[in-house]
Amino acid sequence: MAEYGVRVSTGEAIGAGTWNRIAVSIVGTLGETPPLPLDHFGKELSKGAVEAFRVASPQDVGRVLLLRLHKAPLLLPSPVGPLARDAWFCNWLQLTPPQGAPLRFPCYQWMEGSGILTLREGAGKVSWADDHPVLQQQRREELQARQDSYQWKTYRPGWPRCLDEKTVKDLDLNIKYSVTKNVHFYLKAGSGFTEMTLKGLLCRKGPWKSLHEMKRMFNFHKSPAAEYVYEHWQEDAFFASQFLNGLNPVLIRRCHSLPENFPVTDDMVAPVLGPGASLQAELERGSLFLVDHAILSGVRTNVINGKPQFSAAPMTLLYQTLGGGPLLPLAIQLSQTPGPTSPIFLPSDNKWDWLLAKTWVRNSEFSVHEALTHLLQAHLLSEVFTMATLRQLPHCHPLFKSTGIGLGGFSELIQRRMEELSYTALCLPEDIRARGVEDIPGYYYRDDGLQIWGVPSSLDTRESLVHYATMVIFNCSAKHYAVSAGQFDSSIWMPNLPPTMQLPPPTSKGQTEPEGFIAALPAVNATCDIIVTLWLLSKEPGDRRPLGTYPEEHFIEEAPRRSIAAFQSRLAQISKDIQKRNKELALPYTYLDPPLIENSVSI
Numbered sequence: 227m228a229e230y231g232v233r234v235s236t237g238e239a240i241g242a243g244t245w246n247r248i249a250v251s252i253v254g255t256l257g258e259t260p261p262l263p264l265d266h267f268g269k270e271l272s273k274g275a276v277e278a279f280r281v282a283s284p285q286d287v288g289r290v291l292l293l294r295l296h297k298a299p300l301l302l303p304s305p306v307g308p309l310a311r312d313a314w315f316c317n318w319l320q321l322t323p324p325q326g327a328p329l330r331f332p333c334y335q336w337m338e339g340s341g342i343l344t345l346r347e348g349a350g351k352v353s354w355a356d357d358h359p360v361l362q363q364q365r366r367e368e369l370q371a372r373q374d375s376y377q378w379k380t381y382r383p384g385w386p387r388c389l390d391e392k393t394v395k396d397l398d399l400n401i402k403y404s405v406t407k408n409v410h411f412y413l414k415a416g417s418g419f420t421e422m423t424l425k426g427l428l429c430r431k432g433p434w435k436s437l438h439e440m441k442r443m444f445n446f447h448k449s450p451a452a453e454y455v456y457e458h459w460q461e462d463a464f465f466a467s468q469f470l471n472g473l474n475p476v477l478i479r480r481c482h483s484l485p486e487n488f489p490v491t492d493d494m495v496a497p498v499l500g501p502g503a504s505l506q507a508e509l510e511r512g513s514l515f516l517v518d519h520a521i522l523s524g525v526r527t528n529v530i531n532g533k534p535q536f537s538a539a540p541m542t543l544l545y546q547t548l549g550g551g552p553l554l555p556l557a558i559q560l561s562q563t564p565g566p567t568s569p570i571f572l573p574s575d576n577k578w579d580w581l582l583a584k585t586w587v588r589n590s591e592f593s594v595h596e597a598l599t600h601l602l603q604a605h606l607l608s609e610v611f612t613m614a615t616l617r618q619l620p621h622c623h624p625l626f627k628s629t630g631i632g633l634g635g636f637s638e639l640i641q642r643r644m645e646e647l648s649y650t651a652l653c654l655p656e657d658i659r660a661r662g663v664e665d666i667p668g669y670y671y672r673d674d675g676l677q678i679w680g681v682p683s684s685l686d687t688r689e690s691l692v693h694y695a696t697m698v699i700f701n702c703s704a705k706h707y708a709v710s711a712g713q714f715d716s717s718i719w720m721p722n723l724p725p726t727m728q729l730p731p732p733t734s735k736g737q738t739e740p741e742g743f744i745a746a747l748p749a750v751n752a753t754c755d756i757i758v759t760l761w762l763l764s765k766e767p768g769d770r771r772p773l774g775t776y777p778e779e780h781f782i783e784e785a786p787r788r789s790i791a792a793f794q795s796r797l798a799q800i801s802k803d804i805q806k807r808n809k810e811l812a813l814p815y816t817y818l819d820p821p822l823i824e825n826s827v828s829i
Contacts, residue, residue: 228286231322232279236271237315240405243273244314251294253360254287261296271314291360293319293331295343313338313399334778336399348782406769418758430750431531443753444719447761451715454813459722462573463552465584466544469517471815473712474595475671480662481516488541489564490557497574498545498556515544519590521642523562528632530726530752535630538586538731550667558583560731567733578738586731589724593631597639604706608827611698628699630726653697654679671708674818677800678704703773707823714764718757724748725756763829773797773823
């Protein structure tokens with residue numbers, strides 16, 4: 227007979243406690259105990275409680291290797307009745323053997339219905355190369371169970387694979403939104419759409435009457451950044467700066483030679499570059515940059531309010547002024563095919579022609595950002611990494627502890643990008659070098675992102691594995707926040723980031739007037755739908771976990787605790803540096819400030 231002390235911590239989430247019966251089996255080098263009930267008089271395992279039990283084993287099991295949790299309905303022989311699936315969230319268990327120090331078994335999982343969950347001691351080896359046959363067998367069984375639970379399917383040809391479940395309701399509790407998040411999210415959504423309805427905007431299918439009338443939308447939860455957008459959206463310098471520090475700062479690249487299908491001439495750009503200047507000289511100086519939305523060429527478009535919508539595939543040439551001055555647009559072509567019906571628009575053109583051309587570019591930014599930068603690269607690929615982790619890694623593994631074009635057009639774009647997406651494009655340092663934007667001034671997405679990346683590259687060495695893991699973590703945390711948090715700030719003044727266009731791109735100059743500009747913009751109800759949606763998706767709906775914050779104590783060893791403390795200290799210094807710099811900026815760049823970044827893709 228051997229007596230063990232057991233302490234159990236239940237989570238504080240809504241519904242974390244349980245009435246079900248819980249027992250533990252202790253697995254050691256000399257055998258395994260039968261299930262030993264954790265039982266007091268009255269209710270055990272209440273929400274937020276830490277409770278102590280004494281259990282007696284009929285035999286000595288030797289050195290403890292594993293702990294099995296058994297969960298079954300209260301006094302029911304089979305999983306039927308209202309209490310059958312009574313979920314329980316277990317934080318951890320601590321086992322004190324008859325001799326020796328206490329052993330901590332991190333869990334931090336929901337158990338729903340009847341079942342058995344096997345836990346490994348948190349301070350044990352993280353390598354499953356342990357030669358003990360019990361651990362080897364447990365590794366095989368756990369992997370098989372995970373692969374059975376998380377089945378893959380291909381959602382659409384060319385899309386990343388995803389979990390084979392019909393609805394969110396079918397997901398395991400451990401990968402669902404928490405009750406707190408759900409409640410916050412739907413309450414926020416309800417308040418937003420109700421406000422738009424009461425203002426009489428959500429039901430209006432026609433165009434806006436004027437730019438002045440759009441201020442009614444602008445008053446919807448505006449922020450200092452949104453006010454800056456409203457005041458400066460027509461300015462060339464602000465238009466260009468959004469390619470560096472807006473919500474899609476990943477397309478701009480240095481131009482080494484002008485594309486053949488973008489026939490810009492010296493005469494066209496002389497008003498900006500100055501008399502006698504030449505494009506060739508600027509190319510050699512490295513001062514020209516290109517944003518090419520070619521991937522949008524020919525993409526199918528949506529129908530909204532019974533009206534077909536339109537898309538463009540523009541090319542934008544930008545110029546870095548001497549002495550570290552502002553980046554400025556030089557020329558815009560709204561298609562990939564030059565010719566009489568695809569003029570090159572210039573800053574020297576009629577005000578409304580030039581503004582409409584820039585607005586078409588901003589519409590293209592919306593499409594590429596939402597479909598590719600945000601949905602594909604910050605969500606769908608992150609989910610692939612998550613699914614691979616769930617299917618292939620044991621729960622005690624270190625990586626577990628850190629972690630206008632319509633749907634048809636979105637699908638087309640995702641398939642196109644998947645065909646060309648590379649590993650290096652997902653690695654920030656390599657991506658910065660590939661686009662040739664290492665030294666362009668005022669590129670805060672690059673500067674702050676490289677600080678957060680912070681690691682010294684095939685997977686045949688430890689260094690390359692670290693690099694790969696950093697890529698996954700960076701894309702699932704910092705990059706997602708950088709391309710998500712600014713959506714509402716950029717779009718609340720809709721002309722700065724129109725989600726769709728109701729008229730085709732202009733085929734000549736000199737035809738645009740204020741009325742025509744407004745007529746090309748989205749309808750009132752389409753504007754409202756997008757603004758409220760982006761308001762929802764820009765902010766975490768409760769239960770925040772900033773980067774470097776780990777409330778779940780998976781790591782109890784001294785070495786990883788030191789690493790976590792060093793990481794948190796480094797993030798705190800980065801935040802101080804960013805806040806100091808931002809005090810000097812007219813428009814602070816906050817989208818990579820560590821305390822604001824979520825630990826994962828959580829919205």
